[in-house]
Amino acid sequence: MLDKKKDGRSAGKGGRVRTPAFVKNLRGVRDWKEASGWLDWRGIEDIECITPDQAGVARGKMMPSKKFTSNTSLALPSAVFMTTISGAYPEDGGGFVYPQDDGDLKLVPDLSTLCVVPWESDPTAQVICDLVRQDGQLVEFTPRNVLRRVLDVYAEHGLKPIVAPEIEFYLVHKNPDPDYPLTPPVGRTGRPIGGGQGYSIAGVNEFDELIDDIYHFSESQGLEIDTLIHEEGAGQLEINLRHGDPIVLADQVFMFKRTIREAALKHDIYATFMAKPIADQPGSAMHIHQSIVDAKTGRNVFSDENGEETDTFRHFIGGLQRHIPNALIMLAPYVNSYRRLTQGTSVPVNTRWGYDNRTTAFRVPRSDPAARRVENRIPSSDANPYLALACSLACGLVGILDKTEPDAPAGTAVNQDEIELPRGLLEAVALFEADDALRRILGDSFVTTYAAIKKAEFETFMRVISPWEREYLLLNV
Incomplete structure:
Protein backbone atom coordinates (compact mmCIF):
# COMPACT_ATOMS: atom_id res chain seq x y z
CA MET A 1 0.00 0.00 0.00
CA LEU A 2 1.17 3.53 -0.74
CA ASP A 3 0.66 6.34 1.74
CA LYS A 4 -0.01 9.91 0.67
CA LYS A 5 2.30 12.62 1.91
CA LYS A 6 0.83 16.00 2.79
CA ASP A 7 2.28 17.55 -0.35
CA GLY A 8 0.43 15.05 -2.54
CA ARG A 9 3.43 12.88 -3.41
CA SER A 10 3.28 9.10 -2.96
CA ALA A 11 5.52 7.26 -0.53
CA GLY A 12 6.29 3.53 -0.39
CA LYS A 13 6.79 1.28 2.63
CA GLY A 14 10.36 2.45 3.07
CA GLY A 15 9.23 6.05 3.20
CA ARG A 16 10.77 6.93 -0.16
CA VAL A 17 8.95 9.75 -1.95
CA ARG A 18 7.77 8.97 -5.47
CA THR A 19 7.83 11.94 -7.84
CA PRO A 20 4.41 12.54 -9.44
CA ALA A 21 4.48 11.77 -13.14
CA THR A 142 -8.08 37.83 -31.28
CA PRO A 143 -6.29 35.18 -33.38
CA ARG A 144 -6.53 32.13 -31.11
CA ASN A 145 -10.24 32.79 -30.64
CA VAL A 146 -10.82 33.29 -34.38
CA LEU A 147 -9.41 29.80 -35.02
CA ARG A 148 -11.48 28.40 -32.14
CA ARG A 149 -14.62 29.96 -33.64
CA VAL A 150 -13.99 28.18 -36.96
CA LEU A 151 -13.44 24.86 -35.18
CA ASP A 152 -16.68 25.34 -33.25
CA VAL A 153 -18.60 25.59 -36.54
CA TYR A 154 -16.97 22.34 -37.70
CA ALA A 155 -17.98 20.74 -34.40
CA GLU A 156 -21.60 21.84 -34.91
CA HIS A 157 -21.59 19.67 -38.04
CA GLY A 158 -19.91 16.71 -36.33
CA LEU A 159 -16.54 17.35 -37.97
CA LYS A 160 -12.99 17.88 -36.71
CA PRO A 161 -10.12 19.21 -38.86
CA ILE A 162 -6.62 17.71 -38.73
CA VAL A 163 -3.69 19.82 -39.96
CA ALA A 164 0.06 19.63 -40.48
CA PRO A 165 1.97 22.86 -41.23
CA GLU A 166 5.33 23.15 -43.01
CA ILE A 167 7.28 26.34 -42.25
CA GLU A 168 10.09 27.76 -44.38
CA PHE A 169 12.50 30.42 -43.16
CA TYR A 170 15.85 32.00 -43.98
CA LEU A 171 19.03 32.33 -41.97
CA VAL A 172 20.72 35.65 -42.80
CA HIS A 173 23.56 37.85 -41.64
CA LYS A 174 22.64 40.27 -38.89
CA ASN A 175 21.34 43.42 -40.51
CA PRO A 176 20.85 46.28 -38.03
CA ASP A 177 20.46 48.84 -40.83
CA PRO A 178 17.24 48.15 -42.80
CA ASP A 179 18.48 50.22 -45.75
CA TYR A 180 20.87 47.42 -46.70
CA PRO A 181 19.72 44.18 -48.41
CA LEU A 182 19.84 40.91 -46.51
CA THR A 183 22.64 38.47 -47.34
CA PRO A 184 23.08 34.73 -46.66
CA PRO A 185 25.22 33.77 -43.67
CA VAL A 186 28.55 31.96 -43.65
CA GLY A 187 28.32 28.29 -42.76
CA ARG A 188 30.79 26.00 -41.03
CA THR A 189 32.89 25.78 -44.23
CA GLY A 190 33.64 29.50 -43.92
CA ARG A 191 32.05 30.24 -47.28
CA PRO A 192 28.83 32.19 -47.94
CA ILE A 193 25.84 29.91 -48.41
CA GLY A 194 24.62 29.60 -51.99
CA GLY A 195 21.25 28.67 -53.47
CA GLY A 196 20.22 25.46 -55.21
CA GLN A 197 20.62 23.40 -52.05
CA GLY A 198 17.15 21.81 -52.06
CA TYR A 199 17.12 18.69 -49.82
CA SER A 200 20.92 18.88 -49.54
CA ILE A 201 22.23 17.18 -46.40
CA ALA A 202 25.48 19.12 -46.81
CA GLY A 203 23.40 22.30 -46.83
CA VAL A 204 21.81 21.33 -43.51
CA ASN A 205 25.21 20.36 -42.10
CA GLU A 206 26.48 23.89 -42.72
CA PHE A 207 24.43 24.86 -39.66
CA ASP A 208 24.89 21.75 -37.51
CA GLU A 209 25.35 23.55 -34.20
CA LEU A 210 22.45 25.93 -34.74
CA ILE A 211 20.15 23.07 -35.79
CA ASP A 212 21.22 21.12 -32.70
CA ASP A 213 20.10 24.09 -30.61
CA ILE A 214 16.77 24.21 -32.46
CA TYR A 215 16.25 20.52 -31.69
CA HIS A 216 17.30 20.90 -28.04
CA PHE A 217 15.16 24.00 -27.49
CA SER A 218 12.20 22.28 -29.15
CA GLU A 219 12.56 19.08 -27.15
CA SER A 220 12.74 21.06 -23.90
CA GLN A 221 9.40 22.68 -24.75
CA GLY A 222 7.71 19.45 -25.81
CA LEU A 223 7.55 20.58 -29.46
CA GLU A 224 7.74 17.78 -32.03
CA ILE A 225 9.63 18.29 -35.27
CA ASP A 226 8.77 15.71 -37.92
CA THR A 227 11.53 16.55 -40.44
CA LEU A 228 13.97 19.36 -41.25
CA ILE A 229 15.35 20.02 -44.72
CA HIS A 230 17.36 22.62 -46.63
CA GLU A 231 15.18 24.39 -49.18
CA GLU A 232 16.16 25.90 -52.55
CA GLY A 233 17.11 29.34 -51.25
CA ALA A 234 20.52 30.31 -49.89
CA GLY A 235 20.33 29.55 -46.17
CA GLN A 236 16.63 28.60 -46.45
CA LEU A 237 15.39 25.79 -44.21
CA GLU A 238 12.03 24.10 -43.72
CA ILE A 239 10.56 22.42 -40.65
CA ASN A 240 7.64 20.01 -40.94
CA LEU A 241 5.39 19.35 -37.96
CA ARG A 242 3.38 16.23 -37.16
CA HIS A 243 -0.33 16.37 -37.90
CA GLY A 244 -2.84 17.09 -35.16
CA ASP A 245 -5.40 19.48 -33.68
CA PRO A 246 -5.36 22.94 -35.35
CA ILE A 247 -5.04 24.97 -32.14
CA VAL A 248 -2.25 22.72 -30.86
CA LEU A 249 -0.41 23.03 -34.18
CA ALA A 250 -0.93 26.80 -34.38
CA ASP A 251 0.50 27.03 -30.86
CA GLN A 252 3.50 25.01 -32.00
CA VAL A 253 4.17 27.22 -35.04
CA PHE A 254 3.81 30.30 -32.82
CA MET A 255 6.42 28.90 -30.41
CA PHE A 256 8.65 27.44 -33.14
CA LYS A 257 9.07 30.86 -34.72
CA ARG A 258 10.20 32.27 -31.40
CA THR A 259 12.45 29.27 -30.78
CA ILE A 260 14.16 29.45 -34.17
CA ARG A 261 14.81 33.18 -33.84
CA GLU A 262 16.37 32.68 -30.41
CA ALA A 263 18.54 29.77 -31.61
CA ALA A 264 19.78 31.87 -34.53
CA LEU A 265 20.63 34.84 -32.28
CA LYS A 266 22.69 32.52 -30.11
CA HIS A 267 24.86 31.99 -33.22
CA ASP A 268 24.94 35.71 -34.06
CA ILE A 269 22.69 35.51 -37.12
CA TYR A 270 19.03 36.29 -37.84
CA ALA A 271 16.24 33.86 -38.68
CA THR A 272 13.52 35.56 -40.72
CA PHE A 273 10.04 34.46 -41.71
CA MET A 274 9.56 37.27 -44.23
CA ALA A 275 7.79 35.97 -47.33
CA LYS A 276 10.46 37.37 -49.69
CA PRO A 277 13.54 38.49 -47.74
CA ILE A 278 16.11 38.32 -50.57
CA ALA A 279 15.26 39.63 -54.04
CA ASP A 280 16.86 36.92 -56.18
CA GLN A 281 15.99 33.97 -53.93
CA PRO A 282 12.78 31.93 -53.57
CA GLY A 283 10.14 33.08 -51.12
CA SER A 284 9.21 31.29 -47.90
CA ALA A 285 5.91 29.47 -47.52
CA MET A 286 3.84 27.93 -44.74
CA HIS A 287 2.13 25.04 -46.52
CA ILE A 288 -0.87 23.59 -44.67
CA HIS A 289 -1.94 19.95 -45.03
CA GLN A 290 -5.61 19.51 -44.11
CA SER A 291 -8.01 16.62 -43.66
CA ILE A 292 -11.38 16.37 -41.92
CA VAL A 293 -12.50 13.51 -39.69
CA ASP A 294 -15.84 12.48 -38.25
CA ALA A 295 -15.80 13.77 -34.66
CA LYS A 296 -17.35 10.54 -33.30
CA THR A 297 -15.63 7.83 -35.33
CA GLY A 298 -12.35 9.53 -36.29
CA ARG A 299 -12.86 8.39 -39.90
CA ASN A 300 -11.43 10.61 -42.64
CA VAL A 301 -14.53 12.03 -44.35
CA PHE A 302 -12.53 12.73 -47.52
CA SER A 303 -12.70 8.96 -48.24
CA ASP A 304 -15.72 6.64 -48.32
CA GLU A 305 -15.91 2.99 -47.18
CA ASN A 306 -14.43 1.87 -50.50
CA GLY A 307 -11.53 4.32 -50.29
CA GLU A 308 -12.94 6.60 -52.99
CA GLU A 309 -13.14 10.39 -52.88
CA THR A 310 -16.29 11.77 -51.26
CA ASP A 311 -18.51 14.74 -52.07
CA THR A 312 -17.15 16.37 -48.90
CA PHE A 313 -13.61 16.11 -50.31
CA ARG A 314 -14.61 17.75 -53.60
CA HIS A 315 -16.68 20.44 -51.89
CA PHE A 316 -13.79 21.28 -49.54
CA ILE A 317 -11.55 21.88 -52.56
CA GLY A 318 -14.34 23.85 -54.24
CA GLY A 319 -14.58 26.10 -51.19
CA LEU A 320 -10.84 26.72 -51.26
CA GLN A 321 -10.97 27.62 -54.95
CA ARG A 322 -13.94 29.93 -54.53
CA HIS A 323 -13.01 31.76 -51.32
CA ILE A 324 -9.21 31.73 -50.85
CA PRO A 325 -8.72 34.74 -53.19
CA ASN A 326 -11.13 36.67 -50.94
CA ALA A 327 -9.26 35.60 -47.80
CA LEU A 328 -5.75 35.99 -49.20
CA ILE A 329 -5.05 38.85 -46.80
CA MET A 330 -4.94 36.26 -43.99
CA LEU A 331 -2.42 34.11 -45.90
CA ALA A 332 -0.36 36.93 -47.44
CA PRO A 333 -0.73 39.68 -44.85
CA TYR A 334 1.94 42.25 -45.84
CA VAL A 335 3.12 44.19 -48.87
CA ASN A 336 6.21 41.95 -48.94
CA SER A 337 4.01 38.83 -49.12
CA TYR A 338 2.92 39.68 -52.66
CA ARG A 339 6.52 39.78 -53.88
CA ARG A 340 6.57 36.00 -53.33
CA LEU A 341 3.48 35.43 -55.49
CA THR A 342 5.06 35.53 -58.96
CA GLN A 343 4.57 33.49 -62.12
CA GLY A 344 6.97 30.83 -63.30
CA THR A 345 8.08 29.64 -59.86
CA SER A 346 6.99 26.86 -57.50
CA VAL A 347 4.73 29.39 -55.75
CA PRO A 348 1.12 29.03 -56.92
CA VAL A 349 -0.56 32.19 -58.22
CA ASN A 350 -3.67 30.30 -59.30
CA THR A 351 -6.67 28.61 -57.67
CA ARG A 352 -6.18 25.27 -59.45
CA TRP A 353 -5.90 21.88 -57.79
CA GLY A 354 -4.27 18.63 -58.82
CA TYR A 355 -2.86 15.30 -57.72
CA ASP A 356 0.74 15.65 -56.53
CA ASN A 357 1.06 18.80 -58.64
CA ARG A 358 3.21 21.44 -56.92
CA THR A 359 2.35 24.13 -59.45
CA THR A 360 -1.26 24.21 -58.20
CA ALA A 361 -2.55 26.14 -55.20
CA PHE A 362 -4.21 23.04 -53.74
CA ARG A 363 -2.21 19.85 -54.05
CA VAL A 364 -3.55 16.41 -53.18
CA PRO A 365 -0.52 14.33 -52.15
CA ARG A 366 -0.41 10.65 -53.06
CA SER A 367 -1.58 8.67 -50.03
CA ASP A 368 -3.76 5.81 -48.87
CA PRO A 369 -7.47 6.65 -48.42
CA ALA A 370 -7.21 7.06 -44.64
CA ALA A 371 -4.60 9.82 -45.12
CA ARG A 372 -6.31 11.64 -48.00
CA ARG A 373 -5.69 15.35 -47.52
CA VAL A 374 -5.40 18.70 -49.31
CA GLU A 375 -2.26 20.82 -49.14
CA ASN A 376 -2.81 24.57 -49.35
CA ARG A 377 0.42 25.91 -50.89
CA ILE A 378 -0.55 29.60 -50.97
CA PRO A 379 0.20 30.81 -47.39
CA SER A 380 3.50 32.57 -46.81
CA SER A 381 5.60 32.04 -43.70
CA ASP A 382 4.92 35.58 -42.49
CA ALA A 383 1.26 34.69 -41.87
CA ASN A 384 -0.07 34.41 -38.33
CA PRO A 385 -0.46 30.60 -37.97
CA TYR A 386 -3.78 30.90 -36.12
CA LEU A 387 -5.26 33.11 -38.82
CA ALA A 388 -3.79 31.10 -41.72
CA LEU A 389 -5.33 27.90 -40.37
CA ALA A 390 -8.62 29.65 -39.59
CA CYS A 391 -8.72 31.08 -43.12
CA SER A 392 -7.97 27.86 -44.98
CA LEU A 393 -10.33 25.76 -42.87
CA ALA A 394 -13.11 28.37 -43.09
CA CYS A 395 -12.89 28.49 -46.89
CA GLY A 396 -13.08 24.70 -47.09
CA LEU A 397 -15.99 24.64 -44.67
CA VAL A 398 -17.99 27.18 -46.71
CA GLY A 399 -17.45 24.89 -49.71
CA ILE A 400 -18.75 21.88 -47.75
CA LEU A 401 -21.83 23.76 -46.51
CA ASP A 402 -22.58 25.31 -49.92
CA LYS A 403 -21.73 22.09 -51.80
CA THR A 404 -19.32 24.00 -54.04
CA GLU A 405 -18.02 21.85 -56.89
CA PRO A 406 -14.34 22.24 -57.87
CA ASP A 407 -13.14 22.46 -61.43
CA ALA A 408 -11.26 19.62 -63.10
CA PRO A 409 -7.84 18.77 -61.61
CA ALA A 410 -4.82 20.18 -63.43
CA GLY A 411 -2.71 17.48 -65.02
CA THR A 412 0.06 19.77 -66.27
CA ALA A 413 2.12 22.69 -64.96
CA VAL A 414 -0.07 25.76 -64.39
CA ASN A 415 2.42 28.15 -62.79
CA GLN A 416 2.75 30.11 -66.05
CA ASP A 417 -0.99 30.64 -66.36
CA GLU A 418 -2.82 33.88 -65.65
CA ILE A 419 -2.56 35.10 -62.05
CA GLU A 420 -5.86 34.41 -60.29
CA LEU A 421 -5.04 35.98 -56.92
CA PRO A 422 -5.09 39.62 -55.77
CA ARG A 423 -1.88 41.39 -56.76
CA GLY A 424 -1.65 43.70 -53.75
CA LEU A 425 -2.75 44.48 -50.23
CA LEU A 426 -5.62 46.88 -50.91
CA GLU A 427 -7.22 44.64 -53.54
CA ALA A 428 -7.00 41.73 -51.11
CA VAL A 429 -8.60 43.77 -48.31
CA ALA A 430 -11.52 44.80 -50.55
CA LEU A 431 -12.26 41.19 -51.48
CA PHE A 432 -11.97 40.15 -47.84
CA GLU A 433 -14.50 42.72 -46.68
CA ALA A 434 -16.98 41.72 -49.41
CA ASP A 435 -17.16 37.96 -48.72
CA ASP A 436 -20.23 37.61 -46.51
CA ALA A 437 -19.95 33.81 -46.19
CA LEU A 438 -16.49 34.10 -44.66
CA ARG A 439 -17.55 37.04 -42.51
CA ARG A 440 -20.28 34.90 -40.91
CA ILE A 441 -17.77 32.21 -39.94
CA LEU A 442 -14.82 34.40 -38.96
CA GLY A 443 -16.92 37.01 -37.14
CA ASP A 444 -17.76 40.59 -38.07
CA SER A 445 -15.61 42.08 -35.33
CA PHE A 446 -12.50 40.24 -36.57
CA VAL A 447 -13.11 41.12 -40.23
CA THR A 448 -13.56 44.84 -39.53
CA THR A 449 -10.58 45.00 -37.14
CA TYR A 450 -8.21 43.05 -39.38
CA ALA A 451 -9.19 45.00 -42.51
CA ALA A 452 -8.64 48.31 -40.72
CA ILE A 453 -5.18 47.19 -39.58
CA LYS A 454 -4.16 46.14 -43.10
CA LYS A 455 -5.32 49.42 -44.63
CA ALA A 456 -3.28 51.32 -42.04
CA GLU A 457 -0.20 49.19 -42.75
CA PHE A 458 -0.47 49.94 -46.46
CA GLU A 459 -0.61 53.68 -45.77
CA THR A 460 2.50 53.38 -43.59
CA PHE A 461 4.30 51.51 -46.37
CA MET A 462 3.40 54.23 -48.88
CA ARG A 463 5.40 56.76 -46.87
CA VAL A 464 8.65 54.89 -47.65
CA ILE A 465 10.63 55.69 -50.80
CA SER A 466 12.16 52.48 -52.20
CA PRO A 467 15.57 51.97 -53.88
CA TRP A 468 13.72 51.12 -57.13
CA GLU A 469 12.16 54.58 -57.17
CA ARG A 470 15.52 56.26 -56.56
CA GLU A 471 17.24 54.14 -59.22
CA TYR A 472 14.73 54.55 -62.05
CA LEU A 473 12.89 57.77 -61.31
CA LEU A 474 15.45 60.06 -59.70
CA LEU A 475 17.16 61.19 -62.93
CA ASN A 476 14.79 59.86 -65.63
CA VAL A 477 11.44 61.54 -65.02
Missing part, protein backbone atom coordinates in the same frame (compact mmCIF):
# COMPACT_ATOMS: atom_id res chain seq x y z
CA PHE A 22 3.00 15.13 -14.16
CA VAL A 23 6.01 17.15 -12.97
CA LYS A 24 8.14 15.45 -15.60
CA ASN A 25 5.80 16.53 -18.42
CA LEU A 26 7.74 18.60 -20.90
CA ARG A 27 4.59 20.41 -21.90
CA GLY A 28 1.32 21.03 -20.11
CA VAL A 29 -0.45 20.23 -16.84
CA ARG A 30 -4.14 19.68 -16.02
CA ASP A 31 -4.84 22.23 -13.30
CA TRP A 32 -3.37 24.89 -11.01
CA LYS A 33 -2.36 22.38 -8.35
CA GLU A 34 -0.28 20.48 -10.88
CA ALA A 35 1.09 23.77 -12.25
CA SER A 36 2.39 24.68 -8.79
CA GLY A 37 4.10 21.32 -8.39
CA TRP A 38 5.51 21.45 -11.93
CA LEU A 39 7.03 24.89 -11.32
CA ASP A 40 8.42 23.97 -7.88
CA TRP A 41 10.05 20.78 -9.15
CA ARG A 42 11.93 22.78 -11.79
CA GLY A 43 12.78 25.71 -9.56
CA ILE A 44 11.09 28.11 -11.98
CA GLU A 45 11.53 31.74 -10.95
CA ASP A 46 9.66 33.66 -13.66
CA ILE A 47 6.65 33.04 -15.90
CA GLU A 48 6.04 34.60 -19.33
CA CYS A 49 2.28 34.83 -19.93
CA ILE A 50 2.05 35.30 -23.70
CA THR A 51 -0.59 35.47 -26.41
CA PRO A 52 -0.33 36.09 -30.17
CA ASP A 53 -1.38 39.48 -31.55
CA GLN A 54 -2.75 39.95 -35.07
CA ALA A 55 0.75 39.64 -36.54
CA GLY A 56 1.54 36.52 -34.49
CA VAL A 57 3.93 38.46 -32.25
CA ALA A 58 4.08 37.29 -28.61
CA ARG A 59 2.49 39.87 -26.31
CA GLY A 60 1.97 39.54 -22.58
CA LYS A 61 3.44 39.94 -19.13
CA MET A 62 6.22 38.41 -17.05
CA MET A 63 5.84 37.71 -13.34
CA PRO A 64 7.39 35.71 -10.49
CA SER A 65 6.15 32.12 -10.42
CA LYS A 66 4.74 32.50 -6.88
CA LYS A 67 2.54 35.36 -8.05
CA PHE A 68 1.44 33.34 -11.09
CA THR A 69 0.03 30.55 -8.91
CA SER A 70 -1.68 32.88 -6.42
CA ASN A 71 -4.79 33.53 -8.54
CA THR A 72 -3.43 36.81 -9.86
CA SER A 73 -5.62 38.58 -12.42
CA LEU A 74 -3.80 39.36 -15.68
CA ALA A 75 -4.90 41.93 -18.24
CA LEU A 76 -3.72 43.67 -21.41
CA PRO A 77 -5.16 46.77 -23.11
CA SER A 78 -7.50 45.91 -25.98
CA ALA A 79 -5.50 48.30 -28.21
CA VAL A 80 -2.63 45.77 -28.29
CA PHE A 81 -4.74 43.65 -30.64
CA MET A 82 -5.70 46.53 -32.92
CA THR A 83 -2.24 47.85 -33.79
CA THR A 84 -0.31 47.54 -37.05
CA ILE A 85 3.02 45.74 -37.35
CA SER A 86 4.73 49.13 -36.87
CA GLY A 87 2.76 49.95 -33.72
CA ALA A 88 0.37 52.47 -35.28
CA TYR A 89 -3.41 52.51 -34.88
CA PRO A 90 -5.94 52.27 -37.72
CA GLU A 91 -8.52 54.93 -38.48
CA ASP A 92 -12.20 54.36 -37.78
CA GLY A 93 -14.21 53.25 -40.80
CA GLY A 94 -15.54 50.22 -42.65
CA GLY A 95 -17.28 49.05 -39.50
CA PHE A 96 -14.19 49.43 -37.32
CA VAL A 97 -14.41 51.80 -34.36
CA TYR A 98 -11.44 52.22 -32.03
CA PRO A 99 -12.63 51.82 -28.41
CA GLN A 100 -12.36 55.16 -26.68
CA ASP A 101 -11.90 53.64 -23.23
CA ASP A 102 -9.15 51.21 -24.40
CA GLY A 103 -10.45 48.80 -21.77
CA ASP A 104 -8.59 45.77 -20.48
CA LEU A 105 -8.86 42.23 -21.79
CA LYS A 106 -8.18 39.43 -19.33
CA LEU A 107 -5.46 36.85 -19.96
CA VAL A 108 -6.52 33.30 -19.09
CA PRO A 109 -3.55 30.88 -19.05
CA ASP A 110 -4.04 27.65 -21.00
CA LEU A 111 -2.14 25.32 -18.67
CA SER A 112 -1.88 22.65 -21.38
CA THR A 113 0.77 24.90 -23.01
CA LEU A 114 2.96 25.40 -19.92
CA CYS A 115 6.63 24.69 -20.68
CA VAL A 116 10.12 26.00 -20.00
CA VAL A 117 11.88 28.82 -21.86
CA PRO A 118 15.14 26.99 -22.64
CA TRP A 119 17.14 29.96 -23.92
CA GLU A 120 16.78 32.03 -20.73
CA SER A 121 19.68 31.98 -18.25
CA ASP A 122 17.36 32.05 -15.20
CA PRO A 123 14.81 29.23 -14.73
CA THR A 124 11.85 30.57 -16.72
CA ALA A 125 8.59 29.09 -17.99
CA GLN A 126 6.01 30.29 -20.52
CA VAL A 127 2.30 29.72 -21.00
CA ILE A 128 0.00 30.71 -23.87
CA CYS A 129 -3.09 32.62 -22.76
CA ASP A 130 -6.57 33.13 -24.16
CA LEU A 131 -8.25 36.53 -24.04
CA VAL A 132 -11.65 37.14 -22.48
CA ARG A 133 -13.67 40.21 -21.63
CA GLN A 134 -14.39 41.23 -18.07
CA ASP A 135 -17.60 39.16 -18.14
CA GLY A 136 -15.68 36.04 -19.22
CA GLN A 137 -16.78 36.08 -22.88
CA LEU A 138 -14.09 35.18 -25.43
CA VAL A 139 -12.70 38.16 -27.35
CA GLU A 140 -13.84 37.28 -30.85
CA PHE A 141 -11.27 39.26 -32.86
